Amino acid sequence: MMTNSITAKGLNERAQHLLKVLVEHYIRDGEPVGSRTLSRDSGLELSPASIRNVMADLEELGFIAAPHTSAGRVPTVKGYRLFVDTLLAIKPLEQQEIHLIQQKLTSNDLNQRSLLASASTMLSAITRMAGVVTLPRREYIAWRHIEFLPLSEHRVLAILVINEGEVQNRILKLDHSYDSNTLQQISNYLNTHFTGKEIHAARAELLNELNRTRVNMNNLMLAAISMAEKVFEGQGRETGRSYVIAGETNLMEWAELSDVEKLRRLFDAFNQQRDILHLLDKCIAADGVQIFIGEESGYGVLDECSVVTAPYSVGDEVVGVLGVIGPTRMAYERVIPIVDLTAKLLGAALNPHK
Amino acid sequence: MMTNSITAKGLNERAQHLLKVLVEHYIRDGEPVGSRTLSRDSGLELSPASIRNVMADLEELGFIAAPHTSAGRVPTVKGYRLFVDTLLAIKPLEQQEIHLIQQKLTSNDLNQRSLLASASTMLSAITRMAGVVTLPRREYIAWRHIEFLPLSEHRVLAILVINEGEVQNRILKLDHSYDSNTLQQISNYLNTHFTGKEIHAARAELLNELNRTRVNMNNLMLAAISMAEKVFEGQGRETGRSYVIAGETNLMEWAELSDVEKLRRLFDAFNQQRDILHLLDKCIAADGVQIFIGEESGYGVLDECSVVTAPYSVGDEVVGVLGVIGPTRMAYERVIPIVDLTAKLLGAALNPHK
DNA sequence: TTTGGCACTCCTGAGTGATGAGTGCCAAAA
DNA sequence: TTTTGGCACTCATCACTCAGGAGTGCCAAA
Structure with a gap:
């Protein structure tokens, strides 16, 4: 046994770092990543063989998996989870992106419904995935x-x-x-x-x-x-609670969702609204960005998707949830701040006292 | 030259009949139909060889085509056109279907928008394709x-x-x-x-x-x-003219549209609204069911679809168009009367004087 | 004008073997 | 104790072949 060994309790520095690099790679290319690639790009001066040792451990602990014997490794849900929770370096938004979001949420002077629609469209356009915004509900309806x-x-x-x-x-x-x-x-x-x-x-x-x-x-x-x-x-x-969704078609561009049958079920779920709404409603209680990775959501149709949500408030009452639905291998470090900011700005835009 | 030969002017009885049977077959199964099948199911006592002679003529005149040497024949747009215009036997609707349509268009006492939505949904459900209904526009807006x-x-x-x-x-x-x-x-x-x-x-x-x-x-x-x-x-x-669409996902079930790239373009067109609206607007002038088969519509995305439309009127003013979008090999004899009836009933349901 | 016969085309699916990426393990090196 | 090179092994992928079958076109006979 190695002294520095990887235990169920936690991964050592090296294993964490390699997992991070692996997930980043996979998110970029969508292809299983092997020990040679990792050895080259990890920044650590380790041979592929050493990397393989670590990878074997990561696999045993369930953070990564191999689609088949001679493919590289792919993150599991557990792997993504660790990545998102502790390894992820959130990328601050470019000034330009902030402006874009701000603009789409204020240049609008029609009515509430169209504001929500444009938030949803903006989310989908900027992330190239599907954007959703629930209609605001108030405890107190005047x-x-x-x-x-x-x-x-x-x-x-x-x-x-x-x-x-x-x-x-x-x-x-x-x-x-x-x-x-x-x-x-x-x-x-x-x-x-x-x-x-x-x-x-x-x-x-x-x-x-x-x-x-x-x-x-x-x-x-x-x-x-x-x-x-x-x-x-x-x-x-x-x-009766419902939501505005936009950019569903963006999801057709992701290779992992290129199966027509799966897409059909997914789009049907979007139209049905029921399950998706259920999921979104759960997030209204969270006090910030919440992420469901793959099967975590508990709805079969979303097994190969991740959902990033944030509640939005008017005044200090949380009234709705918005978010983004995309493949599990989405660029979380970009999506998270986008969803976060959008929630804040939408709340502000809906605020009647301005 | 045969005395009964097929000329550009028109097909003889036999050729027409065989084309009809061929199209019906293809619509049912979606697979190229060959001379043996036709010989068996045409009702004519002809051997496959004789059938082949006729088919060769039909092909030369552009009514049918062979995907490859040793496949059966498939109707071309021109073939469908002839079929729809002169060979088709419209199937009168079952009493039950009429009731269903009637019910979906009257049980609704919310507002106009939701009536249009339910017409669209009903069309898609009953035909298992996509249903569209343009918002009514009035010349005279009071x-x-x-x-x-x-x-x-x-x-x-x-x-x-x-x-x-x-x-x-x-x-x-x-x-x-x-x-x-x-x-x-x-x-x-x-x-x-x-x-x-x-x-x-x-x-x-x-x-x-x-x-x-x-x-x-x-x-x-x-x-x-x-x-x-x-x-x-x-x-x-x-x-500014727009429409309500429903049941787009039904289109994913048709084998001929199972290509994700094509579907993406099609769905994008649905969201864009522009092209589809253009097409629908053309139909507002027609005084009954109008059909665009494949490329006839002139919009690339619809090349493998047919569109069956009918204008609907309130009072005696034509105010909108509704219809169905599906694969070219749809069951026209069923779809046509459905669209026709729906247009009439929707017009009636929108009529304020009742 | 119809039909049986026949050669021909070409899609399909199964099977084969080469290639290459990537692995696990082991023994030697650091 | 950790790292590493070496090596055998696995398995997806791709190109290729080959048999089977569906369907055709053409021709000569009915």
Whole structure:
């Protein structure tokens, strides 16, 4: 046994360094790296044979693996994990990149949705992978404004504004027909009662009202309540967490994902939203960049992908998560600061007080 | 020379029949079909050798081609074209399918956008290809309602409703700050002047007003006009024709599109929207189902796809196009009536007078 | 005009062997 | 004790060949 030997507890300097160089190499070229290459590029003055000894140990401990007997080694998930956690040298962003991100997140004066979309697109463009941004959710959803417009007999357009300018709209089909004036009165009633209140509280209050005084309530009041209730029915669905994704097609350029069947499953998962959303929701609790490597995510479709996420906040409330999805052999040292910065800047851009 | 010979003018009965059977076969199996198969399945009592004579003629005239010497024949674009135009027996839809389409297009009471999305999804699900629906555009865009809500200093949320309940919203950054009351007055002013008018006319009128009386105009009036103008700036972009696409991933299941590089270009085109939109816009003039087979579309990425479209109307104004994108060897006899019916039903579902 | 026969083409898939990259192990050197 | 050169070994890859089979074109006979 060597005194300097590698134990389960930790790797010695040399082993760590070699693992680092190996992972970096593999991320660059995507091809298994062998002892000769490592000997040449590691900076250590070691022969391939010595390197092989270390590699054998690294393999035994599960940090690297050989696709087949006479190929070089490839990092395992465990290897990437160690690399990312302790060996990685984060590369500070170029001034130019910072500017680019800043610009894409501020030059936009349309609305929130389009801001999120452009964040997602920017992430995908700058990393050449797929970018995702969840829609922000608030614990506290403030009733801002409601408006009803008559469309035709029995059909009314309802427009609900919540929080800082999130607009939802929906067509209601009603039993009675209301004229423009009545609708105005209804919305006035609702707005004066509920503007600024929390929306679930408002709903509860409405339901309460409805049950309590069903008998001696005037028509208008009843109409107002049932109409608002109809709006709420749709509320859950519309707001039901979802995300904006961009640049999925970038993933087709990575050789390790060039299998059509795998791509199909991956893209289906993107469209389905369910699993991806689940994963992203987990990250909302983390207080910084979080990384899922390969199978770590726990969703089969992502087995050959890594996901780098960061939560973003408005004010001091964490409201959403954004990130990047790409192959496990992505350039973490670049992606991590990009995701980190984007989260911070998006939060700032969404902040209403500016 | 045969008396019954095949001329450039037209094919004789037999040749047409054999072409039809060949195309049907190829659409079913996706594999080149040979003379033996045709002899067996054509219903004609002909030996493979006789069939071969006909096939040689069909090939010379460019209706079919052989991928290589000892493979069967495959329809060319010209072959598909003849098949679709004159040989195809449209299969009437099953009652069950009609119900399905009807249901997907009516069970929806949210808003226009989600109706279009569900039409697109339904098309893709029922055909196992990609479904597209362009957003409806109206020649005549009616100003319906405008509303301004103060968000913070200098930031105002503008909500513009046009036509039958299409809602657009946008955040305006302004020089002055306005209180809720003033904004109310402004929107009142705009709504009373413009509700029901054509939106471009309204804009022209506004600009006119602005130039004419810039000097002796009261503050409110000026604010109203410049604010409306800000809304219009975004108008073009938002409304600028686009489409809803669904089920792109279905295309990955077709063997002829299993090349990742091709798929990438195709999906990029879907995201880009430009070319596809161009193509769809051409179909708005046709008065029924229109079909582009392979290179006929003129866009390289679609060389191995066919596009089946139909315009849809609200009232008696054609407002959009919907359709299906799939491999050239799609089941036209099924797809055509599906697209046709969907266009009719979507038009009906969008009709405001019901 | 149709058909059987036949030579021919060419894709496909299986098998082969050479090449080369990379390994593990061992004994000698440092 | 650690490092290293040497060496046998493994295995993916590639080019090559070869048999099998599907399908063709052509021709002469029916």
